[in-house]
C-alpha cells in the first residue's frame with residue numbers, strides 16, 4: 001500500500017497531539033473569557049511540538065509548514081507559558097528537554113517544497129476554547145497534490161457515544177474513519193441525494209469566517225431547506241466525508257475581502273472528502289492549489305460537497 005509509513009506516523013503523531021490538547025482543555029475553566037488565549041497557545045505549541053518531533057524522526061528530510069513557531073515562547077516574558085508547554089509535552093514525552101521541545105516546534109517553520117507536510121496543531125481555536133469542535137490536521141503534499149491527510153477531531157462523535165474521531169485518507173486508496181476509543185478504521189463514503197431540499201449543510205460557527213447571508217441565499221437558490229449545522233474547524237470536512245452532511249459552504253467574508261485561506265486549514269480535510277467520493281473546489285469550480293504558498297492565493301471561497309450536487313451549487317453561484 002502506498003504511503004503506509006506516512007499514514008501510520010501521521011496517525012500516531014496526531015493522536016498524541018490530541019491527547020495533549022484534551023489534557024489542556026480539562027484545565028481551561030468552562031467560563032473562561034474568549035479573549036484569554038493563553039491555554040490555547042499552550043496547546044497549539046504542545047501539539048505542534050509532538051507532531052513535528054514524530055515527523056522529524058521518521059522523515060528527517062521533509063519540511064513541515066506549521067501554523068506556529070517558538071520565537072515568542074523563547075522570550076523571557078513567556079517564561080510561564082513555556083514552562084506549561086514543557087510540562088504538558090513531558091506528560092507524553094517524559095524525557096524531553098526544554099530545548100528539544102522548542103526545537104521541535106520550530107521544525108514547523110519549513111517552506112513549501114516538492115514534498116512537504118502542513119500542520120494545523122489546533123484548527124478551530126475558538127471552538128477549542130468554547131469546549132466545542134476543533135481538529136489536529138496534518139497533510140503530506142507532493143508536487144502540489146495532497147497525498148495523505150489525517151484529522152483528529154477529539155470532540156466529535158459519529159459512530160460511538162464517546163467523543164473522538166480520526167479521519168485518514170491516502171490518494172487513490174479511499175478514506176477511513178475510526179472512533180478513537182474503538183481504534184478500528186472503517187471505510188467512509190459521502191452521502192447520496194434523494195431529496196435536495198432535505199440535504200444537510202455544515203457552515204462555520206464564526207460568522208466572520210464566511211458570509212452567512214450569501215450562503216443562505218445560495219442554499220435558497222439550490223433549494224435546500226434543512227437548517228444548517230454549525231461546526232468549528234475541519235471537522236466540517238469530516239462530516240461531509242462520512243455522509244452526515246452533503247455540503248460545506250465557506251464564501252468569502254464581506255468584512256475581510258483580502259483574507260486568503262491557509263493551506264493547513266484545508267489540505268487534510270480536502271483529501272478526506274475527495275477520497276470518500278466528494279468534491280472540493282473554490283466558488284468558481286477551481287481546484288485548491290497547494291503547490292505554491294502557505295496561502296491559497298487564487299482561491300475565493302471553498303465549496304465542499306458529496307460531488308453529486310457540486311455543479312448545481314456552482315451553477316447557482318454563477319446566477
Ligand SMILES: Nc1ncnc2c1ncn2[C@@H]1O[C@H](COP(=O)(O)OS(=O)(=O)O)[C@@H](OP(=O)(O)O)[C@H]1O
Pocket residue numbers: 120122123124125126127204205206208209210231232233234253256259262265
Ligand atoms: N476572515 C476569515 N475568513 C476565513 N477564515 C478565517 C478568517 N479568519 C480566520 N479564519 C480561519 O478559520 C479557521 C477556523 O475555521 P472555521 O471557520 O471552520 O471554524 S470556526 O467556526 O471559526 O471555529 C481559523 O483557523 P485556526 O486559526 O486554526 O483556528 C482561521 O485560520
Ligand SMILES: [Mg+2]
Pocket residue numbers: 120122123124264265
Ligand atoms: Mg486553522
